[in-house]
Amino acid sequence: MIYFDINKISDFQVAERFMRYVQIDTESDSHATSFPSTEKQKDLSRLLVSELQQMGLTDAHLDEYGYVYATIPSNTDREVPVICFCSHVDTSPDCSGKDVKPLVHADYQGQDIVLPDDPSVIIKYNEHPDLEHQLGHDIITASGTTLLGADDKAGVAEIMDAARLLMSHPEIKHGEIKLLFTPDEEVGQGVEYVDLKKLGARFGYTIDGEKAGTIEDETFxxxxxxxxxxxxxxxxxxxxxxxxxxxxxxxxxxxxxxxxxxxxxxxxxxxxxxxxxxxxxxxxxxxxxxxxxxxxxxxxxxxxxxxxxxxxxxxxxxxxxxxxxxxxxxxRNMKEVLDQYPEIMEVGLEAIKRVGLAPERRSIRGGTDGSRLSFMGLPCPNVFAGGHAFHGKMEWISKQDMEKAVLTILHIASIWEERSGK
Incomplete structure (x- = not known):
């Protein structure tokens, strides 16, 4: 079979989508007793449902707990394991997520980035080593008084744009794909009430990592x-x-x-x-x-x-x-589960390689929704979303890295279908 060259895709909307999402306040609350911890998280979730339905994902819905579920139907005759892509809508209560003003610093050339609403907040080239790899990229930041929200609205935007591209490019062959957007990840409750039976996926990938090219299979x-x-x-x-x-x-x-x-x-x-x-x-x-x-x-x-x-x-x-x-x-450390299913990481690493990045397998000094999902029965490593300096006013992300994350999602879907024919 001749496969469509996914890397030729250029009609991305991920950056525009991301900048729209970060302006919706979804800060979670570690002291709340409700679930989700803040009702305002559902403002973004409702928008996601509407946009997914407009793409043609007819089963997209928001449940009583604030989870968004949706299905991209299979377009192949092969029996492909059902996979899930997951990200969280909430932002950390460590720094305000209200009235975020995203800014694009086009064609970055290595300069320190001074944020205009508080010039004392400076993203310094010599203090952010990953900026070395961003020359010529378009860097998105907040304005200096809030976090940006790349953790994890970047992942949300990337999954959403990948869903749009899968629906509009039927030549990309894939099995059934489930989408899951969760609340309250930042306060440790992200999958407390997720319905895995309803989700119906065999394997998953959270899109919640940092540097482009990284994939994480180990947590605290x-x-x-x-x-x-x-x-x-x-x-x-x-x-x-x-x-x-x-x-x-x-x-x-x-x-x-x-x-x-x-x-x-x-x-x-x-x-x-x-x-x-x-x-x-x-x-x-x-x-x-x-x-x-x-x-x-x-x-x-x-x-x-x-x-x-x-x-x-x-x-x-x-x-x-x-x-x-x-x-x-x-x-618990998701590696204890993921080591039992090496094919999940193999597909992720191959997908990153196919977008032209050098795959980097990492451990997380923290956790993700995937940690708990893995032990609940959905083995789920963590793929890069491209954000840096999470949870603070110096948070930043590259438009081009977000596009690479979208392509990685498309390749993961395609490789699972491709391997199912062997």
């Missing part, structure tokens, strides 16, 4: 630890020898954490950490929340034991003070 394993300290509260005028402030105990626990190891600021590559993310409370009661991370799942228990020993040592200094220590599993 992750636990959360909630420590609640019960202090002894006495009127401060009569507190001598009697009061033991829970908040001061919590501060001592933070102060006793390792300074030269086991923290995000002192570790890299495969090294794990114990990281306090929030402390709140008062004299009577205080709470500290920790995240525990390592690529080796067995090490989580080791780190939790270290943390508990530190807490016990501190609490012992304060007679009558007590604490609780609650561990909650968050996600």
């Amino acid at each position: 394993s992750a636990d959360g630890v909630r420590v609640v300290i019960q202090g002894i509260s006495v009127h401060p005028g009569f507190a001598k020898g009697k009061m033991f402030s829970a908040l001061k105990v919590a501060a001592d626990i933070i102060a006793d954490l390792p300074k030269d190891k086991l923290s995000p600021e002192t570790t890299a590559e495969k090294e794990g950490f114990i990281h306090p993310t929030e402390m709140k409370g008062g004299v009577d009661k205080a709470e500290i929340n920790f995240i525990i991370r390592d690529h080796n799942t067995a090490k989580l228990a080791e780190y939790e034991d270290i943390l508990q020993r530190i807490i016990e040592h501190v609490v012992a200094r304060y007679p009558g003070v007590s604490y609780t220590f609650d561990v909650k599993e968050q996600y």
